[in-house]
Structure formats: structure tokens, C-alpha cells
Amino acid sequence: MLDNPYPAHVVRDPPHERGGKVAPRLTLSGISKSFPGVRALHNVSLSLYPGQVTALIGENGAGKSTLVKIMTGIYQPDAGEISIDGLATTLPSAHAAFGHGITAIHQETVLFDDLSVAENIFLGHAPRTRFGTIDWRTMRKNAREVLETMRAGHIDADARLKDLGIANKHLVAVARAMSIDARIVIMDEPTAALSMKEIEELFLLIEFLKSEGKAVLFISHKFDEIYRIADRYTVFRDGEMVGEGLLKDTGQNEIVRMMVGRNVDHIFPQREPKIGAPVLSVSGLSHPTEFDDIGFELRKGEILGFYGLVGAGRSEVMQAIAGITRTSRGTISLDGNSIAPKSAADSIEAGIVYVPEERGKQGVVIGLPIFQNVSLPSLARTSKSGVLKLAEEFSLARSYTERLDLRASSLSQDVGTLSGGNQQKVVIAKWLATTPKVIILDEPTKGIDIGSKAAVHGFMAELVAQGLSVIMVSSELPEILGMSDRVVVMREGRIAATYDNKGLDAETLVRTAAGIAA
Amino acid sequence: MKNFLKYREIWLLAGIAVLIGLISTRFPGFADPANLRQVFNDTSILMILALGQMVVILTRSIDLSMASNLCFTGMVVAMLNAAHPAIPIPVLIVIALAVGLVLGAINGFLVWRLNIPSIVVTLGTLTIYRGATFVVSGGAWVNADQMSPDFINFQRAAFLGLPMLSWIALLVIALFFLAMTRTQVGRSIYAIGVNPTASVYAGIDVGRTKFIVFCISGMIGGLAGYLWISRYVIASVEVANGYELNIIAACVIGGISIAGGIGSVGGAVLGALFLGIISNALPVINISPFWQMAISGSAIILAVVLNARGERRQGRIILRNAEAA
Structure with missing residues (x-):
């Protein structure tokens, strides 16, 4: 203290x-x-x-x-x-x-790094001189006074905000709140x-x-x-x-x-899991800042849920397995063979695909037609020495979008004209078309309507029934409990616990994720 | 989007037709097939350059060094020809492509490996390549009388009623069309231009693709170097000074989005033709050069406004997704 x-x-x-x-x-x-x-x-x-x-x-x-x-x-x-x-x-x-x-202080401060502390505090309500220009002297003096009242006199009113630590930035944000008499x-x-x-x-x-x-x-x-x-x-x-x-x-x-x-607002598909031998094993996987000593096994035909709070490091672990983030140490092996993916292309080639969380930014390529979106990660397969075989590309896209019951008038339609749920289907079709062994779904149903959610869940059940293995990162408890065979809970970059989803209750998961003793 | 692109190209085509019509009222022979062939031939070099620039712009980059590359490579082949007139022209063309490729690869390498914004890299190499031209030539010119007759006449030789230069332009257009619609690289270029993040997740190497586009624009710059020098039969440090802006203007008028990902081979070709007609035909009908500049400038702004209208619709969709998330 x-x-x-x-x-x-x-x-x-x-x-x-x-x-x-x-x-x-x-x-x-x-x-x-x-x-x-x-x-x-x-x-x-x-x-x-x-x-x-x-x-x-x-x-x-x-x-x-x-x-x-x-x-x-x-x-x-x-x-x-x-x-x-x-x-x-x-x-x-x-x-x-x-x-x-009313003033808000956010997780990432929304202040201006290149302005001084005093400017940040008084931006928008700076004291003026007779000529209407900013009265720098008064502004500095007032800034010092406000900081002084908050016992934050150690912050130099002329310092650039970017030279301050996060805690001091918070102090500046509060000083701003004080200065507008929030x-x-x-x-x-x-x-x-x-x-x-x-x-x-x-x-x-x-x-x-x-x-x-x-x-x-x-x-x-x-x-x-x-x-x-x-x-x-x-x-x-x-x-x-x-x-x-x-x-x-x-x-x-x-x-x-x-x-x-x-x-209960949504019925999850009933399935009889047929779980086989381990497909993906991860051990000791570490990253300098985001996660540490991650180890787990994913078995054939299994849905492995990953639960945790935002910032627990789940997405970062998955991106490392998908070859997008580099790790500092640890091993990943697929079907018993050790792999060290250096790019997303390596992971896709090995049979691991990652369906990212942010559909708009990381998933669909708005502006390209549906069929080109679907074939994007499979271009190596639908082309011969760099030349595309359009008919093959089209039939690849057709077969996977049909399986997912995509509603579109034509596969040449811009993917941006589809609804959120249908865009998500295009993204999933695109990854399935690479014929993966392991598919990692990051928040697969975030921000989509109930009907599309059910379709995605039904399809996940179908995938594992066909022998694929699925990792599902989700922050939605019903989804984790309704779909997973086992649940890994992460907290602050580490695995806090792994549970068999038999009689598992939501409270246990929340307590583990938040670090509250039972 | 495809429909809209076609729509946009038709607009441009209509604009060109109107322009030709207007010029014909003052200069009756202008719309003659023979004259239009001449206009096409006159614009060939700009079309080729615009295509090279297009692939760069599609990846959200820009190549400001193309005209300097043209100047340097043109000087190198002119000096080679002056020193060794026996080297056959096809070999010289291959040399031009190779020299241009090296210059483009330097740009690409800096963009890819050192992660420097392309506008900064090529702003630097714009000066460096022109400076290098001075170094290799010692500031001297290569004049028409030092060039071999083959060097000068190769592009003028008629074949099936068209000069070789036009055939080269047609060949380049065809190659670019195939590359952009039928190859993995072409598809990757569009994908990383529209959504680089999603492309990374899809296993496309964004850096390498950018390296490739700079190699392409470099080769095009080199090819244009030979064509330019043999057309205007003089090689000096001043060749094509400031021409990079015309190349970029042709792309913008042709509907290539500076934000990347949107644009077509047809658009770049038509954009170049539009500019070519303005700069070639207006002096003939006694319109002052200042009006020419005003017309080209207005065309650029009009093109950007039309493109922005076309892109606004998808912008809304992105916003809606962001809000719902």
C-alpha cells in the first residue's frame, strides 16, 4: 500500500x-x-x-x-x-x-501523444488572450494548478504526452476531466x-x-x-x-x-462426439509479451473451447499457431510431426487454418467477388505454375458455398453486398476449401444474428463429425458450454485450467477466468 | 463491382469519343482511322508506362521513379548502341528490360525489406536514378547521328499496317490483361490492395507481392526507356523529366484508385489515351498549352470524384459492420 x-x-x-x-x-x-x-x-x-x-x-x-x-x-x-x-x-x-x-477515460487513452500535457488538458477550452489566440502562459499555469490539486505536481505541464507512462497519461486524462469541471x-x-x-x-x-x-x-x-x-x-x-x-x-x-x-434462447446441435487420437499438440509455447508456457492437445473430431476475458491472450496464441505471430519458444506438432510455421501460408499448407475474429478487417475482401474470396487461400491449388484455372476456381467456390447454404444471387457478386451472416459463411467456406485438418475459429458468431449463429454451430458439428478438429475461441458462455467437448480457460496469458465439458457450469468458468477462488 | 467498373470504363470511352468529336469539328481529318492509329501509336509509351504504374498503385503503393528509370535505361541502351552498333535490337530490348528490372528491384527491396513507404523510397530513387544517368553519361548527350539506323527504325517498321511500337503496346496490354485476370500474382495484387490484413491471413505474402510489382514497374520503365529514346532520338539527363506525374495522371483518369485494390487494364489504357489525345491533338487545333493543362487537370479531378462516388457504397458497409461488432 x-x-x-x-x-x-x-x-x-x-x-x-x-x-x-x-x-x-x-x-x-x-x-x-x-x-x-x-x-x-x-x-x-x-x-x-x-x-x-x-x-x-x-x-x-x-x-x-x-x-x-x-x-x-x-x-x-x-x-x-x-x-x-x-x-x-x-x-x-x-x-x-x-x-x-460527462467525460470518459478509456483503456487506451484518447489523448494526443504529440501535444504537451497542458495542451491535452485544455484542448477545446484553452484560455484565450484579448486577440483570440491561445494564452499559453495562463494555460500552463492553470495546468500546473490542476495537476497540483490532484497531487500530480510531478508531471511537467510542458512534457509531451508520449513521454509519459500509462499511469501518468491517466492522470492527465483525469486532470482534463477536472479542468472542464467534469x-x-x-x-x-x-x-x-x-x-x-x-x-x-x-x-x-x-x-x-x-x-x-x-x-x-x-x-x-x-x-x-x-x-x-x-x-x-x-x-x-x-x-x-x-x-x-x-x-x-x-x-x-x-x-x-x-x-x-x-x-435458453438457442438450441445447440446434439452430437455424439467420436474423439480420436491427438492431432495437434502444443507445448511450452511462449511469446515475449502476450502469452507464456501454453500447452494443450487437440484430438481428432473434437471441439476444444477457449474461454477467457478479453486480453487473456487467446487470439494471440491462435495467431501463433497459424503462423501469423512469431513465438519465442515452444513446439507445435501436427499428426506427430513438429512444425514451425513462419507465415500463414506455412500453416495453411500444413493443414491448420485460422478464421480471424474481425470479419470485416481480417476475413472478407470487400470489393472482390464471392468466388475470388473463397479461393484466395487456395490459389496455389487452383492454378498451375502461377496461371489460374478459372473453371476449377469457380467449382471450388460453388461446392463450398453450397455446403454452407450461402444466399447469394451469383458467385460473381461483390462479397460486400452480402449480410453479415452470409459474409461469415463466405469466410468459413474459404477456409474449408483449403481442406484443413485443424480449423481455429476465433469468435465465430460474434455480431451475427441468431439464425446465422445456428447455421455456424450446425456446421461446426458437421465438421467434427467428418473427422476435422476444431478450436473455438469464444467469449460467449452458452456457446462454449453448448459446443465444446473440453474447455481451456486462459487468464493473463497462461492456461488457468482445462475442463471436460461434463456437468461443467458457467460460474466455474467465469471464476477461473477472473481468478476468483471457489 | 465488375458492373460498375465496366460502367466507369464506358464513361471514359464516351469521354474520349466526345473529345474526338469536338476535335473533329475543328480538324476534320482527326477521326480518320489512319489518324486514330497515329494517335494510338503516339500514346503507346504512356499506355505501357501507365500499366506498369497501375500494378504498383493497386497494392496501395506508388512508383515515382519510373520516368527516371526510363531516362537512365534509355541512356544506357543509347550509349551501348553508340559504342557497339552491332548489338541486335532484340538483345538491346532484353538489356533494357534487365536494367529496368534491377532499378525496380532496388525500389521493391527497400519497400519490402526495410518497410519504408514507397512514396519515400521512390522519391529518393527518382533523384538517384536521374543522377546516375549523369554519372554514366558524364552529362553528355547521345544524338541521332550516334545511333544506328536499326536502333531508330525498329519501332517505326510497319507490320500488318501498324508500326512496331503499336504492336509492342498491344502485346504489353494483352500480357497485363492476362496477368491481372488469370494469374495468381494478379489476384494477389488486387487482394492485398483491397484488404492487406485479410490477405496476410489467407497466406499471401504482402511484402513479396509488393516487391514483384516494383520489379514489374521497373521492367516497364526500362522497356519504355528504349522506346522513348529511339522515338525522340536523343538521350540526355533531361529525358522525361517530370513525366512520372503524367503516368500517375493517366492511371487516376483511368479509374485506378490511389487507395489501392480498384482498377483495370482497360482503365489504365483509356486513361493514357485520354491524356495522349489532349496533349497530341489540342496543339494542332490551336488550343494553348495552358488550356491543355487545365483540361488534363479537370479530367483528373472529375475522375477522382466519379471514383469516390463509386466507392462510397462499400464504405458504408464497412462502417455498418464496425458498428455492429
Whole structure:
């Protein structure tokens, strides 16, 4: 623990515990927001109280970031009311939210690396001289004063932001919030990139914000942090608010249950796994920064689920196996032969394909027709000494898109004209066409509608029935539990546990991923 | 997208037809087949160069050094011819291709291995290659009287009613068409231009593909070097100075997107023809060079506006996906 550098009048206990009844500073009620094919938020409520920290808790995709974007004026809700200090209002733009004193501090700071600390603090509301130009002297002086009040006087107001560490950047972001007299501070996973010591410093800062009467929204996956710093909690699940209250009255297990308990909205395919000999074995696989000592086996006909929090290193491990990320040590062997893929082409050649998470950026090539998308990784097979055999290419594309029941008027159609679900089918068809032994699906159903989800799940079942082996990285618990034969849970770049999916429950997985002892 | 591309090329073709029509009102013989053949022949070198530039631009890169490469290679073959008139022309052409290939490979290597943006690399080699021309020639010119008759007449020799230069251009157009539509490299060029990340995941080596396109543009620069020198029968350090901008302009007018991934062989050829007609025909009908510049400039902006309209639709789709994710 560090000594608290903040003034002695800091109030340790939130006002409500001193008997006073406090009115919320910000109230969201009945907020709904949909995107094409996805319902991000449905009738959610959230209240933030002055001088208190409210933790917003939920799985990935529960709708937390959408809510933050609504609170900061970036998205407009389809329905619902926002009121500040009891007065109904709207936040039509980021500027309007700023005007109401709402500010957000993000995981990756959205400040300007090449500007000075003072410029970052006062960007958009810098003091002016008589001639309308920026009054640099006053700006520097004010910046120093703000930093001083926060006991962050060690930060030089003239330093370039890029020369500061992450923790100090957070301080600058908070100083900015103070300088606009922010009354509502949103912290979106602020601790994700911080060391233990820096986290302690951040917590002292949050205590300071509380003492200044700010209403703080704290978003984090980490239960120990939430219990350390927050007074209240609100739990989201699948875009709905499922619980709220005071943390001192609520145990961790109760919150985990709120996060994972859900109605069955989707039936997973019934299958009789016929699991054979190991196909892919990975041992001691390590990367300088992203993951360490990863070892697991994937067997023939098996679906191996990979669960973990965002940033646990699952995608990075998969990219290493797919030859896209280099490893520092460790071995990968396929069918007993050791392989060391140096590029994606090597892995594809060996029989391992990786279907990346971000469909738009990493999967489909918008602007090329469907059949060219499908054949892209198989060009070596559909051509002879560099010359394409178009008929073969076309029939390859036809056979795989038909198997996946792709809805398109023509295979020459631009893939960008398809719906999200159909684009995902094109991506899967493209990888299947390479006739892999192992297929790695990273968040295969993220952001697609229920119907397409079912099709992808059905197809995964078909694949393993044909003797393929599948690794499925997913942050959706029902998908992990509904599809996997075994589940590997990763935490902070390491494998935390491997479970047989027999009688496995969601709470165990969440506890393992978050590092909470049972 | 294919439909739209065709649409765009038809637009360009219509623009060229209108231009020819307008010129014909002032200069009646302009639309004669014989004269149009002449215009094609006059534009051949620009068309060839535009195709070389096109493959580079498709991969989200640019080759500013093509005109300097042309100047250097042209000087090398001119000096070789002056010193050894016995070397047969086909051998000289192979030498030109090889010299151009080496210069292009230098660009490609720097872009690929040292990961320097192509605009920076070729801005440097633009100066270096022209400087190298001065070094090899000592600043001297190679004049028509030092060149062998074969050297000068090869491209003028008529074959089936067309000069050799036109046949070379047609051959290059055909080769590029086949390469872009029927080969693995051509497909990879489009794929990495549209979506480099997805291409990496699909096992395409983006760096190597960029190296290849710079080798192609280098070879084209070299070939154009011989054709240019033997056409204008003078080799000096000043040859084609600033011409890289005309090459890029031809590509842009031809609908090749500077953002990469979009463009066709037909577009590059038509873009070059459009510019060729403007620069060859307008002086004949007494339109001042300043108007020519204004017309070429307007054509560039118009082309970019039309292309941007065409690309906007897919931009929306990307945005929608990003929001839904």
C-alpha cells in the first residue's frame, strides 16, 4: 500500500453510509439501442451518484461499451430517457455530453501523444488572450494548478504526452476531466494496462474524485478491483440490466450468477462426439509479451473451447499457431510431426487454418467477388505454375458455398453486398476449401444474428463429425458450454485450467477466468 | 463491382469519343482511322508506362521513379548502341528490360525489406536514378547521328499496317490483361490492395507481392526507356523529366484508385489515351498549352470524384459492420 497523498478531508465512506439520502446525478432509464441484426441494449437503467463509484459488470458483449457511447453522446439511444440532476436531457453529440460535464477515460487513452500535457488538458477550452489566440502562459499555469490539486505536481505541464507512462497519461486524462469541471467520470477498464503500483495510484485518484463529489462509473472485469473501489454495482447481461445494488450487501458469487444466468434462447446441435487420437499438440509455447508456457492437445473430431476475458491472450496464441505471430519458444506438432510455421501460408499448407475474429478487417475482401474470396487461400491449388484455372476456381467456390447454404444471387457478386451472416459463411467456406485438418475459429458468431449463429454451430458439428478438429475461441458462455467437448480457460496469458465439458457450469468458468477462488 | 467498373470504363470511352468529336469539328481529318492509329501509336509509351504504374498503385503503393528509370535505361541502351552498333535490337530490348528490372528491384527491396513507404523510397530513387544517368553519361548527350539506323527504325517498321511500337503496346496490354485476370500474382495484387490484413491471413505474402510489382514497374520503365529514346532520338539527363506525374495522371483518369485494390487494364489504357489525345491533338487545333493543362487537370479531378462516388457504397458497409461488432 502507498501512503495516501491526498488531502485529509477525503471522505472514505460514501455519503449514503452516513445516513444522508443522495439523489442520483445521472439517471438512464429504459435505454434501448439496436444495430442492424444485433440488439445491443434493451430497456436498461443505470444511476450514478455523486461521491460514489458504480461498477458496471458484464461479460464481453453485454452492452457496456454501447452504454458508454450513449453516455458520451457518440451513439443515440433508440428509446429511453437520460436525466442529469433530475432534469430530463438529451446528449445529441460528444460536445453536448462534454458540456454536461460527462467525460470518459478509456483503456487506451484518447489523448494526443504529440501535444504537451497542458495542451491535452485544455484542448477545446484553452484560455484565450484579448486577440483570440491561445494564452499559453495562463494555460500552463492553470495546468500546473490542476495537476497540483490532484497531487500530480510531478508531471511537467510542458512534457509531451508520449513521454509519459500509462499511469501518468491517466492522470492527465483525469486532470482534463477536472479542468472542464467534469461531474461524471467514466472509467472504461482503466487498469487493463497498468502495473500493480500504478493501479494503487489510480485507486487513490478515484478516492480523490469521490471526495470531490464526482459520480464515477468504473468498468472492469476484475472482481478484486471492483470490491476495492466501488460502492455500487450494476450487472448487464446480453444487453439487459439484470441487477444492481450495494456491493457491501452482495457477494462475488451472487454477481457471477447474475452475469451468467440466462434464458435458453438457442438450441445447440446434439452430437455424439467420436474423439480420436491427438492431432495437434502444443507445448511450452511462449511469446515475449502476450502469452507464456501454453500447452494443450487437440484430438481428432473434437471441439476444444477457449474461454477467457478479453486480453487473456487467446487470439494471440491462435495467431501463433497459424503462423501469423512469431513465438519465442515452444513446439507445435501436427499428426506427430513438429512444425514451425513462419507465415500463414506455412500453416495453411500444413493443414491448420485460422478464421480471424474481425470479419470485416481480417476475413472478407470487400470489393472482390464471392468466388475470388473463397479461393484466395487456395490459389496455389487452383492454378498451375502461377496461371489460374478459372473453371476449377469457380467449382471450388460453388461446392463450398453450397455446403454452407450461402444466399447469394451469383458467385460473381461483390462479397460486400452480402449480410453479415452470409459474409461469415463466405469466410468459413474459404477456409474449408483449403481442406484443413485443424480449423481455429476465433469468435465465430460474434455480431451475427441468431439464425446465422445456428447455421455456424450446425456446421461446426458437421465438421467434427467428418473427422476435422476444431478450436473455438469464444467469449460467449452458452456457446462454449453448448459446443465444446473440453474447455481451456486462459487468464493473463497462461492456461488457468482445462475442463471436460461434463456437468461443467458457467460460474466455474467465469471464476477461473477472473481468478476468483471457489 | 465488375458492373460498375465496366460502367466507369464506358464513361471514359464516351469521354474520349466526345473529345474526338469536338476535335473533329475543328480538324476534320482527326477521326480518320489512319489518324486514330497515329494517335494510338503516339500514346503507346504512356499506355505501357501507365500499366506498369497501375500494378504498383493497386497494392496501395506508388512508383515515382519510373520516368527516371526510363531516362537512365534509355541512356544506357543509347550509349551501348553508340559504342557497339552491332548489338541486335532484340538483345538491346532484353538489356533494357534487365536494367529496368534491377532499378525496380532496388525500389521493391527497400519497400519490402526495410518497410519504408514507397512514396519515400521512390522519391529518393527518382533523384538517384536521374543522377546516375549523369554519372554514366558524364552529362553528355547521345544524338541521332550516334545511333544506328536499326536502333531508330525498329519501332517505326510497319507490320500488318501498324508500326512496331503499336504492336509492342498491344502485346504489353494483352500480357497485363492476362496477368491481372488469370494469374495468381494478379489476384494477389488486387487482394492485398483491397484488404492487406485479410490477405496476410489467407497466406499471401504482402511484402513479396509488393516487391514483384516494383520489379514489374521497373521492367516497364526500362522497356519504355528504349522506346522513348529511339522515338525522340536523343538521350540526355533531361529525358522525361517530370513525366512520372503524367503516368500517375493517366492511371487516376483511368479509374485506378490511389487507395489501392480498384482498377483495370482497360482503365489504365483509356486513361493514357485520354491524356495522349489532349496533349497530341489540342496543339494542332490551336488550343494553348495552358488550356491543355487545365483540361488534363479537370479530367483528373472529375475522375477522382466519379471514383469516390463509386466507392462510397462499400464504405458504408464497412462502417455498418464496425458498428455492429
